[in-house]
Amino acid sequence: MSSVPHVREPSAGRLGGFRAQVTDREPLVRRTDQRVIAGVCDGVARHLGVSAFAVRVVFVILAPLGATGVLAYAGLWAFVPAQRPDRPRPRGSWDRARSESVALLVLAVGLMLLLGQLDLIGGNAVIVPFLVAGAGVTLIWRRMDETRRPTGRHGWLQLAAGLALVLGGLALFLLFSGQLAPARQALLSIVVVVVGLGVVSAPWWWRLVVELGAERRERIHTQERAEVAAHLHDSVLQTLALIQRHVDSPREVARLARGQERELRNWLYGRGPDPDRLFAAAIQDTVAEVEDSYAVAVEAVVVGDCPVGAAEAALVRAAREALINAARHAGVEDMSLYAEVEPTAVTVFVRDRGTGFDRAGVPADRQGIRGSIEGRMHRYGGTAAIRSSPGAGTEVELALVREPG
Amino acid sequence: MSPEAAQPESIRVYLVDDHAMVRSGVRAELGTAVDVVGEADAVGSAVAGILATAPDVVLLDVHMPDGGGRAVLERVRPQLPAVRFLALSVSDAAEDVIGVIRAGARGYVTKTISGPELLDAVRRVADGDAVFSPRLAGFVLDAFTDPAGLPADESDLDRLTAREREVLRLLARGYAYKEIAGRLFISVKTVETHVSSVLRKLQLSSRHELTRWASDRRIV
Numbered sequence: 001m002s003s004v005p006h007v008r009e010p011s012a013g014r015l016g017g018f019r020a021q022v023t024d025r026e027p028l029v030r031r032t033d034q035r036v037i038a039g040v041c042d043g044v045a046r047h048l049g050v051s052a053f054a055v056r057v058v059f060v061i062l063a064p065l066g067a068t069g070v071l072a073y074a075g076l077w078a079f080v081p082a083q084r085p086d087r088p089r090p091r092g093s094w095d096r097a098r099s100e101s102v103a104l105l106v107l108a109v110g111l112m113l114l115l116g117q118l119d120l121i122g123g124n125a126v127i128v129p130f131l132v133a134g135a136g137v138t139l140i141w142r143r144m145d146e147t148r149r150p151t152g153r154h155g156w157l158q159l160a161a162g163l164a165l166v167l168g169g170l171a172l173f174l175l176f177s178g179q180l181a182p183a184r185q186a187l188l189s190i191v192v193v194v195v196g197l198g199v200v201s202a203p204w205w206w207r208l209v210v211e212l213g214a215e216r217r218e219r220i221h222t223q224e225r226a227e228v229a230a231h232l233h234d235s236v237l238q239t240l241a242l243i244q245r246h247v248d249s250p251r252e253v254a255r256l257a258r259g260q261e262r263e264l265r266n267w268l269y270g271r272g273p274d275p276d277r278l279f280a281a282a283i284q285d286t287v288a289e290v291e292d293s294y295a296v297a298v299e300a301v302v303v304g305d306c307p308v309g310a311a312e313a314a315l316v317r318a319a320r321e322a323l324i325n326a327a328r329h330a331g332v333e334d335m336s337l338y339a340e341v342e343p344t345a346v347t348v349f350v351r352d353r354g355t356g357f358d359r360a361g362v363p364a365d366r367q368g369i370r371g372s373i374e375g376r377m378h379r380y381g382g383t384a385a386i387r388s389s390p391g392a393g394t395e396v397e398l399a400l401v402r403e404p405g
Numbered sequence: 406m407s408p409e410a411a412q413p414e415s416i417r418v419y420l421v422d423d424h425a426m427v428r429s430g431v432r433a434e435l436g437t438a439v440d441v442v443g444e445a446d447a448v449g450s451a452v453a454g455i456l457a458t459a460p461d462v463v464l465l466d467v468h469m470p471d472g473g474g475r476a477v478l479e480r481v482r483p484q485l486p487a488v489r490f491l492a493l494s495v496s497d498a499a500e501d502v503i504g505v506i507r508a509g510a511r512g513y514v515t516k517t518i519s520g521p522e523l524l525d526a527v528r529r530v531a532d533g534d535a536v537f538s539p540r541l542a543g544f545v546l547d548a549f550t551d552p553a554g555l556p557a558d559e560s561d562l563d564r565l566t567a568r569e570r571e572v573l574r575l576l577a578r579g580y581a582y583k584e585i586a587g588r589l590f591i592s593v594k595t596v597e598t599h600v601s602s603v604l605r606k607l608q609l610s611s612r613h614e615l616t617r618w619a620s621d622r623r624i625v
Contacts, residue, residue, distance in 0.1 A: 297517075301543030301577045304550060336539060336579030340546070349578045395578075 025049065029083040032145055036101040037138060040076045056101055060108040064115045069108070070134065082145050125176035133169025136162045235263055251295040254333075259292055279312055279346070280305045283339050286320045294327035297334050304341030306402070311380035315346060315400050318384065321372040322350035322396040330354025330394060346400045353393040359386065373398070416531045419458060420444035421451040421477060422466040422493070427516065431464060431493070434520035439527060448472055452480045459485060461531045465510065467494035467501050475501075478508040491530045493518075502541065503548075507608050512536025529582075534597045535604035542576035545607060565603065572599045 028047040030039035041059060045052035062069030112127055139162030143155060174183045198205075239260040246252040280302040287300045306312065319337065326335045335352040369386065377384040377398055388394035416439045420428050423446045432441055442458045445451035448471040455463055455477070463481075465474040474492055481488060490510040494502065502513055511530045514523065515538055526536040537545070549565050565573070568589075575585045582600075586593045 299539055299579060301539050303543050303547045303577070338539070338543070338574070338578040340574070340577075351579050 028080055030077070030080050030145075031083050035142075035145075036098055036105065037073075038077045038142060038145065039082070040073055040080065041101070043080055044076065053100060056104050060104050060111070063108040064112045067112075067130070074137075077141060126173070129169040129171075129173035129176065131169075132172060133166045136165025136167075136169060138162075139165065231267060235267070236260060254297070255292060255295040258297060259288075262288055262291075278305065278308045279316075279341060280339070282308055282313070282316045283319065283337070283348070286316055287323070287337060290320060290323040290327060294324065295333070296327045298323060299334070299336040300339075301337070302339045302341075306341045306346065311382065311400055312346060314376050314380050315348060315382065315398055318373045318376045318398050319348045319350060321376075322348075322398070325369070325396075326350060326352040326354065326394065329357065342402075344402055346402055348398040349395060350398075351393065351395040356388045356390045356392050356394050358390055359388065415440060416462060416527060417442045417458070417460040418527060419451075419455055419460040419463045421446075421455075421463060421469075421474070423447060423469045424466075427466070431523070434523055435527070436520070438524050448476045448480075451477050455481050455488060456484060460488060462527050463488055463490045464493050464527070465490050465505070467492050467505055473501065474505045474510070475508045478505060478510060482509050489530045489533070491526060491536060493523075502544070503607075506541075506604070509608070511604065513541045514538045515540065529597070533601075535600045537573070537576050537600055537603075539577045539579050542573045545603060546570065546573050546577060549606075565606065569599050569603050572596055573603060576600070 025048070026046040028043055030043045031046075032039055035042065041055040042052045045055045048055075059069045059073055062072065109131060112131065115127070139158055143158045143162070239256050243253050243256050246256065283302050284300065287298045290296065291298055308316070319339070323335065323337065326332075330352040332352055332354040335350065335354075337348065337350050339346070339348045373386075373396065374384045377400070380400060382398065382400040384399075385397040386394065387397070418435065418439045418441050420431055420441060421444070422428050422431070425446065428444050428446070432444075435441065439462075442460050443454045445454045448469060451463075451465075463477075465477060467474045469476075474490075474494075478490055490505075492502070492505045492510040492513040493516060494513065495516050506513060511533075512526060512535050514526050514536060518526070518538070529536050545565075571589065572585055575588060580588070582593050582596045585596050589596075
């Protein structure tokens with residue numbers, strides 16, 4: 001570690017970033033995705049603006065000195081909040097820094113064992129049990145960092161292993177210090193007392209667990225309620241207010257109610273964007289638009305679906321024109337649209353039971369049918385047929401040949 | 406069951422809906438053309454009322470607490486198989502609609518149906534025919550649409566005939582039975598036969614697409 005800091009690139013400098021970051025410090029948090037043990041060193045390093053490696057070295061040096069480093073680490077672990085990553089770290093991203101850290105960890109353990117051999121701080125009779133129990137505690141704490149309660153077999157296994165290590169460490173300590181036999185007596189009485197207390201307080205514990213569950217359910221329920229209330233307020237209540245203001249205009253009231261109904265259905269039954277429902281969605285959008293603009297009700301039935309190419313888009317526009325014609329001229333407020341996508345064809349029928357018309361009586365300069373419907377369909381190799389007679393309503397049939405596949 | 410359907414005015418109707426406003430609205434639309442013998446606002450009281458009055462037709466709401474219209478069907482039909490059910494709903498989830506049809510309802514119409522149309526549907530169901538709204542027709546067409554590689558050994562229950570498909574298409578286009586008969590040059594009775602046959606397939610078919618279709622798509 002006799003490198004010369006100022007020779008390195010500033011970004012790579014282990015201590016080079018110190019001055020630059022000292023003014024606005026990162027918050028002291030433990031990033032669980034950056035951890036080797038608990039992320040304490042990484043957090044401290046980021047907070048102080050120094051390299052994590054340097055911090056780790058300091059902890060390793062402090063570790064054997066009366067366990068100062070270990071206790072400091074445990075304290076920081078307990079008090080520094082954990083910060084979970086937004087997205088989980090990809091597996092297998094074991095980089096060089098982490099390898100270094102593991103090496104340092106092994107070094108720290110070795111140092112402590114060495115010092116134990118030298119009998120400086122109680123000898124290995126203290127150090128070894130301490131390390132074993134420490135490993136157990138570390139396992140359990142790490143687990144608790146990730147989830148508040150153990151989940152899955154893996155989680156429970158880790159917890160059990162941690163517990164076994166802690167108990168093993170305690171047993172080793174008693175064994176080494178020759179206190180195992182007397183401790184057995186004490187242990188027995190402790191076990192008896194703990195079991196007794198447990199039995200006596202069992203109903204209380206049970207109730208606590210049940211109440212926690214109930215409280216959690218209640219909280220979720222309340223959140224859902226709040227969300228529903230917010231949505232209803234923004235949509236339904238607003239519409240009802242608008243409807244009250246438009247009581248004189250039945251058409252406007254019907255328009256508002258229909259638009260709101262559609263919106264509410266979408267919300268309740270989730271008609272989100274779906275790449276597999278493109279043509280059907282385009283038709284439904286068009287129907288909604290015509291219903292809103294012309295205050296009519298369209299009974300739309302769509303069977304099957306396909307992606308929308310240029311031809312299908314033209315078909316949707318022609319269908320829109322047919323709907324608008326019916327809304328304008330048929331003199332009725334209800335019409336129906338039926339669209340069917342088959343492997344080799346797409347067909348749309350727009351039908352009303354309104355006044356109907358005689359094709360011969362339509363002036364030649366009227367572009368609606370000829371240009372917007374027939375011309376459009378012909379351009380894409382489709383057909384448009386219009387059946388209408390005065391008094392019997394109108395049906396427009398639009399058909400498009402599809403490329404199979 | 407009912408003595409004779411010669412007098413359609415005498416159809417005895419029972420209303421089941423948990424909303425009083427809907428019940429009174431339907432009552433008003435049916436007017437005096439039928440005899441409303443009772444109404445109920447919950448599954449339990451509906452089952453008791455239908456068993457007590459033995460009506461010709463039950464107008465049944467799909468969505469109700471305690472199991473909805475389906476629960477009523479399942480509890481009444483074993484005891485009174487002659488009672489006919491017509492589902493009346495705001496047409497929500499396909500799985501609910503397919504649920505009541507497969508539980509034995511003879512038709513399905515939406516609550517936005519006009520008074521004369523509703524009356525017509527009630528009469529049709531009382532006569533033992535099936536009633537499909539355009540939406541239900543579209544739904545059946547969609548559910549029975551055959552994917553390219555169809556196994557040849559599927560039973561007749563699992564596929565629609567070309568004629569049935571044609572009738573359903575016209576229904577989905579908003580045609581009345583009489584208009585369909587005129588277009589296809591068949592009698593109204595034949596149209597009714599086709600629709601009843603489709604209903605039977607819908608109720609008895611075991612093809613799994615029906616369930617899958619209903620659960621991953623909703624009628625809106």
